[in-house]
Amino acid sequence: MKWPLVFDPLFHVPFLNGLLLAATVPLLGAYVRLRDEWLASLGIAQATAAGGVVGMLLGLHPIGGALGAATLAAGVKGFYRRSGNDVFVLFLLFGWAAALLGAANSAQGEEVSHALLDGQLYFTGPFHLLAAALLAAVVALLLPRLSRRLLIERFFPDYFAAMGAKAWRLNLAFDLLVAFAVGVTAQSAGVMAAFALVFLPPWATFAGASGWRRALLRTEGLAVAAYVVAFAAAILLNQPFGPVLVASLLLFSLPRAFSSRAD
């Protein structure tokens, strides 16, 4: 075991970057689950991955491409307000095809594509950290304001219409927030790890929580614990970070989800 490696200053920025994402993204995931839109996060993750590859081909930073794709995906999702998951499946398939085709036609694109698959958190730098810190700040600022309205929209679907108000601004703001979060996370931790951070912690904790606040706290705690374990394990076992994070989230989530259901 190479324990000193875990504490190497080389990994301080990646650790902090991942920690901010692990503390932020699952909170948004709780609201994604509230809205029953969890498939959207997978579709958007794949679309932002394609954005990263295409951005690279255009000479942009992959995060720039990913955020561009995130904005586009959130806009399309908002415009295409239809029940069901078909639009998210289209994102998923389109993003997958565009990412792989982009990668096949560029050496750099292939590198980014691999990073999106493996989730190379250890190679992230100050730019990624800045993006994660900005995301965390925006979520900390906006989510408390959006929370009540998102809950009202779910539990009192006619509330805004009865008041003569439109809910599209609320929906667009939340969709953009999720798309940016997923885009930034996919660039740092990989597509599937981004999706797992959105989906697994709330899925595991909702069943056993006695209320919304408690569910959010448990969601956050589970995600951060799973992240810290995954960060150390991937270094010590010399494994790609993305799959290790997904495995760790599964390990933390499965027992909790099933023991809660047995209550």
Add this chain to the structure above:
Amino acid sequence: MSEPYLVFREVVAGYSAPVVGPVSFAVGPGEVVALCGPNGSGKSTLLGALTGASRVFSGRIDRRDGVTVSLQRQLPARPEGIPLSGRELLRLTGADRENPPEPLAPLLPLRIDRLSGGQFQFLEVWACLGSGADLVILDEPTNNMAPGTIRTLESLLKARTPERAVLLISHERAFVEAVSDRVVELAP
């Protein structure tokens, strides 16, 4: 008399074709007005004209500027597996959580997806009725409720507050007559 909160003028509403109307009525501060009729008479369709869920073919709906509205659906939304407690649900609408009607107090710490249909119905009704909204719209509020709970709801509706108006939609004639100032009859 003060200006009504809501006025329906000769409203004909429906979906692809008209279902109900023309219907005219007004609801003002301190009043309880009921839309009453058998199932299929278009009560909920008429209500949908207010929220955009159904289409207005002719007539007009006027709402006083600045009026706050709270609406309890006939089929309230209760997404499975979402951990929201009764207390948290009431907090969303601003309904009184410290002194709720008696049957609700023990339910407030519980998750709403673990309440019975009748318990949840009464919680939803109180979330709207106790919200402080100017106009409270209750669509078939007695659905799934036990007789004792219906009596509690009756006394809540009979206790008029000067600013609050209630638009009640129900097919339970005895209940409607017990709590309403005016009844608007809808024929099938």
